[in-house]
Amino acid sequence: MSYLEIKNLQKKFIVHGEPLEVLKGIDLDVNQGEIYGIIGFSGAGKSTLARCINRLESSDAGSIMVGGVDILSLDKKALLQERRKIGMVFQNFNLFDSRTVYRNIAYPLEISDFPKDQIKERVLETAKLVGLSDKLDAYPGGLSGGQKQRVGIARALVNKPELLISDEATSALDPQTTIQILDLLKEINRKSGITILMITHELDAIRYSCNRMAVLEEGTIIEQGSVAGIFNNPKSRTGALFARVFEEFQNISLTEGAGI
Ligand SMILES: Nc1ncnc2c1ncn2[C@@H]1O[C@H](COP(=O)(O)OP(=O)(O)OP(=O)(O)O)[C@@H](O)[C@H]1O
Numbered sequence: 001m002s003y004l005e006i007k008n009l010q011k012k013f014i015v016h017g018e019p020l021e022v023l024k025g026i027d028l029d030v031n032q033g034e035i036y037g038i039i040g041f042s043g044a045g046k047s048t049l050a051r052c053i054n055r056l057e058s059s060d061a062g063s064i065m066v067g068g069v070d071i072l073s074l075d076k077k078a079l080l081q082e083r084r085k086i087g088m089v090f091q092n093f094n095l096f097d098s099r100t101v102y103r104n105i106a107y108p109l110e111i112s113d114f115p116k117d118q119i120k121e122r123v124l125e126t127a128k129l130v131g132l133s134d135k136l137d138a139y140p141g142g143l144s145g146g147q148k149q150r151v152g153i154a155r156a157l158v159n160k161p162e163l164l165i166s167d168e169a170t171s172a173l174d175p176q177t178t179i180q181i182l183d184l185l186k187e188i189n190r191k192s193g194i195t196i197l198m199i200t201h202e203l204d205a206i207r208y209s210c211n212r213m214a215v216l217e218e219g220t221i222i223e224q225g226s227v228a229g230i231f232n233n234p235k236s237r238t239g240a241l242f243a244r245v246f247e248e249f250q251n252i253s254l255t256e257g258a259g260i
Helices: 046-053 076-083 101-110 116-129 145-157 175-192 203-209 227-232 237-257
Strands: 002-015 018-031 035-039 061-066 086-090 163-167 195-200 212-217 220-226
Touching: 002 046, 002 195, 018 035, 018 046, 018 195, 018 212, 018 220, 035 175, 035 203, 046 061, 046 163, 046 195, 086 145, 101 116, 101 145, 116 145, 145 175, 163 175, 175 195, 175 203, 195 203, 203 227, 212 227, 212 237, 220 227, 220 237, 227 237
Parallel strands: 035 195, 035 212, 086 163, 163 195
Antiparallel strands: 002 018, 002 061, 212 220
16 A cells, blocks of 8 residues: 655756756655665755655645645645654754754654653653663764764654655765664664655665665656666666666675785
């Protein structure tokens, strides 16, 4: 059953008085409970797509259904309500440096009508889920990149959303920390059944986490299907480039590992 259904989504920006078409009719179907990958080079429109889904960005045409709700038709009040079902994680973490880990995680609850006397319990529960129980009094400045992203993930999850959009969540992290964060997302998905849209330019992150994926190129989804299918038999230039870059990277590692 599909949880996120996007049809003919279009978005343009006006740049120096000229229209710049960034999303040119996106169609996407993400099943409930799956981790779905979207890959694309820089400038393909990935972040714009992510931002359109929770209406941080307006859209020009098309429809976005999230859990059966037509997101683009909601008034302001209903949108605030529905947004709680959509968590978002960013590459640069977007944390408040002057707030402790606890208060960063609590923030979405503080600005909603969540019962005040239940905030602490929810924050502690969420911090535990992401492995941050011992860092609640720390400030972001004193955390590693991986810990910062755990705070970002906790903050995205504290409202118990049904959809998590991960926009390059691991792109600023080293390979080992990337694996830890991807493992955390997989574990959260397995435990809670949350649907995850993983947007990235890293094919290995998608190979590690997803069964299905789409390739975004210049605002168009040019290929979608199983990760194995696209990787082994890419139909598009971008798909082929990603597969080749990945293989070359593997070869380099092997050669170096063999000491040649
Ligand atoms: N607010 C904006 N105003 C004008 N142009 C924008 C705006 N936001 C994005 N763009 C343009 O839209 C295109 C797609 O940008 P977007 O950030 O969605 O791509 P991306 O695939 O996420 O790339 P990256 O991985 O580099 O962030 C780019 O050409 C970008 O310059």
